[in-house]
Amino acid sequence: AQKVTQAQTEISVVEKEDVTLDCVYETRDTTYYLFWYKQPPSGELVFLIRRNSFDEQNEISGRYSWNFQKSTSSFNFTITASQVVDSAVYFCALSEAGYNFNKFYFGSGTKLNVKP
Amino acid sequence: ETGVTQTPRHLVMGMTNKKSLKCEQHLGHNAMYWYKQSAKKPLELMFVYSLEERVENNSVPSRFSPECPNSSHLFLHLHTLQPEDSALYLCASSQDGKVGVNIQYFGAGTRLSVL
Numbered sequence A: 001a002q003k004v005t006q007a008q009t010e011i012s013v014v015e016k017e018d019v020t021l022d023c024v025y026e027t028r029d030t031t032y033y034l035f036w037y038k039q040p041p042s043g044e045l046v047f048l049i050r051r052n053s054f055d056e057q058n059e060i061s062g063r064y065s066w067n068f069q070k071s072t073s074s075f076n077f078t079i080t081a082s083q084v085v086d087s088a089v090y091f092c093a094l095s096e097a098g099y100n101f102n103k104f105y106f107g108s109g110t111k112l113n114v115k116p
Numbered sequence B: 001e002t003g004v005t006q007t008p009r010h011l012v013m014g015m016t017n018k019k020s021l022k023c024e025q026h027l028g029h030n031a032m033y034w035y036k037q038s039a040k041k042p043l044e045l046m047f048v049y050s051l052e053e054r055v056e057n058n059s060v061p062s063r064f065s066p067e068c069p070n071s072s073h074l075f076l077h078l079h080t081l082q083p084e085d086s087a088l089y090l091c092a093s094s095q096d097g098k099v100g101v102n103i104q105y106f107g108a109g110t111r112l113s114v115l
Helices: none
Strands: A012-014 A019-021 A033-039 A046-052 A060-063 A064-069 A076-080 A089-097 A102-108 A110-116 B003-008 B010-013 B018-025 B030-035 B044-050 B055-056 B064-070 B075-080 B087-094 B110-114
Touching: A012 A019, A019 A110, A033 A076, A046 A060, A046 A064, A060 B044, B010 B018, B018 B030, B018 B087, B030 B075, B044 B064, B044 B075, B044 B110
Parallel strands: A012 A110, B010 B110
Antiparallel strands: A019 A076, A033 A046, A033 A089, A060 A064, A064 A076, A089 A102, A089 A110, B003 B018, B018 B075, B030 B044, B030 B087, B044 B055, B064 B075, B087 B110
């Protein structure tokens, strides 16, 4: 079974629209970490945020915000007033503390197209 | 610039060739990783090195051979590859290879095409 599910394969929006990228995870660990990465066409994955399982506070960074809800095992990412430069593939990832090394489980990614 | 540099950025090779991918990190990290990213598939972890010791080999075929001479450098030696090995190969590093909290920082990848 997939540990991280990103059900939205591709989303297209028009510039200035808000968009939410969904991430649902599965783990039996009580201590775990959640991450979001952005992969622009250049290829490298760019780290956006890390969350630990004990901190359910939502976080806002500029136009980006993250909604972590343990009750629904979700860690959703919202971009407010989207811009063309936000076009990329976004990955959600899970890391479990109990593993013997720093293993990430990545979702399949959501491709975001922001049109002018 | 994430501090992880991969070379070459693009590589085309025949099935009988031998080539190597190189990764270098300038972050002072102790762990390095190789991932394979194929179209429409999740990132696949291939190898993990922590303090130059291989801690994970994720059932990768022997035609892929990793080498980690020190904590700053990681190589992936390729030989007799198959067309299905064509993919983007990503290198990453993290402060520690044995703790789940660590952020992995990625390079821009090598786009490999096997003819």
